Amino acid sequence: MFKPLSLFLGFRYVRSRQGNGFSSFISASSTFGIALGVLVLIVVLSAMNGFERELSQRLLSIVAHGEMVTVNTPIDNWPKEVQKVQQHPQVVAAAPLIKLTGMMQKGDELKGVELRGVDLKLESLVSDITTYVKQGSWQSLAQGNQIVIGSGIAKKLGVSIGDKVQVLLPKTAAQGQPLSKKFPALLKQNYIVGGIFQFGGTIDETLAYVSLAQAAESMQYQVGQAQGIRVKVNDVFMAPQVIREVANNFNYHVYIYDWTRTQGHVFNDIQLVRMVMFIVLVLVIAVASFNIVSTLIMAVNEKQSDIAILKTMGASPPTVMLAFIVQGVMNGVLGSVIGTILGVYVSLNLTDIILAIEGLFNTKILSADVYFIDFIPSELHISDVYFTVVTALVLSLLATIYPAWRATKIEPAKVLGQA
Incomplete structure (x- = not known):
């Protein structure tokens, strides 16, 4: 050979x-x-x-691919604006949003939280949060006075399904009033824990959901008004470009956020x-x-x-x-x-x-x-x-x-x- x-x-x-x-x-x-x-x-x-x-x-299944939050005035007739956003070819789904920051209290325990007012049906299209609800039910938000919280918050406050919690919100933020030299009284709202989700990381420690109507009442919004719109796109790495294209055709002055700014690290x-x-x-x-x-x-x-x-x-x-x-x-x-x-x-x-x-x-x-x-x-x-x-x-x-x-x-x- x-x-x-x-x-x-x-x-x-x-x-x-x-x-x-x-x-x-x-x-x-x-x-x-x-x-x-x-x-x-x-x-x-x-x-x-x-x-x-x-x-x-996983992480981006619950974190918004993109968000548009109004600068001053709320979005009127958010269903119409959501439909307009969904016309973009790269947008999979869109949902209204109201974001509030406050303190949650149970007895002597306090925990800083980000309250997110959402529409039950549309939120499930832009987020997989419903799959991480381990106790209670996501649908409990439909009752109005219910709240869904992260397991870290529940552990910190020592609460479980059916317990009552109190949420303290800045009154100026709630009513959209300008800042003053006097420290205003806090806006107090009572909720019943209707669900507890477990996702992992800091999200469980800070995030809580209420219905869009309840959050709108806290912000003194009218029916059909929302603070922003969450967007889900078909390619997460195209999210910065897509959310800017959508915002350019939007009728409101908005802050533009995408996951590369919030979770890009x-x-x-x-x-x-x-x-x-x-x-x-x-x-x-x-x-x-x-x-x-x-x-x-x-x-x-x-x-x-x-x-x-x-x-x-x-x-x-x-x-x-x-x-x-x-x-x-x-x-x-x-x-x-x-x-x-x-x-x-x-x-x-x-x-x-x-x-x-x-x-x-x-x-x-x-x-x-x-x-x-x-x-x-x-x-x-x-x-x-x-x-x-x-x-x-x-x-x-x-x-x-x-x-x-x-x-x-x-x-x-x-x-x-x-x-």
Whole structure:
């Protein structure tokens, strides 16, 4: 069977190297380092992809993709304005909104909250909050004096379904009056806890829902008036552009908000961690790859007489050089294959593996009280695998060039004359 001479020599040298203890150890360490770097890089990229998926599918399922809040006057006839907003091709749904900031009180306990007045039906189209109501019912808001609160608020105040709470609102904000030098009395409203939702993170600690009619009464709005409109778009990464296009065709002066302003730091943190980890792990692969330099230099020194004989028999410098390149690249290929197989397996089962580790050590890596998820997500992208493998192979190839080039500079006369 025909085999190119360079490939034949390269594979033969790889097999013969296994008999040399120290050279074999250096070669194995480079292979192990490359495999480890490829494994960890694939797993880290998959974890970052998982966090991005959870950000877009979970966190942004309850956080508004975009909001338009009026500057001074409320929106009149909000159903008409909602229909107008929904005419934009990128808008999936829209819903009215009234936002209030105040204190919730139960006995001696106080908790700062953001009250959100919503329309029950339309809010379920722009938000998945109904799926996170663990106690009580979202539909309880239809009764008017009911409130749905986060589990963090319920825990802080020590309340449960059916308990009465009091909400304290700034009277000036409620009535839209200008600020005065006197501190006005607070507007007090009583609610019955009709539902408790559990989403995770700071949202559970600060957010509460009331009906749009109840919030409008607190703001002294007329029937059909609202403070703003929440928007859900079909592509969350297009939200800043879409919400500005919608606002440009709006008949009111509004403050424009999108998720990149309110939650963009989470996405930026994910991207920063991805970049830092990628650089660090590529350097790990590079260090492991350049162990090949030591291996090949020792191989060249050991095979000087073989190289001299080959050159006297007519072997060209490219043939000799390619033989040692093949020998070195085998470390990169073997390490990449092992690392890829293990990396793909771990990435596909990362969540279960972390859960097993948490159960074994009775600990929790991510706390739902701090983060919006309590597990390590993972989403494997085949493009990340390709890119990682190509990076490892390229670094392995670059590491072989100098030792292989040195092999071509051996003078047969000097080597054979000393034999």
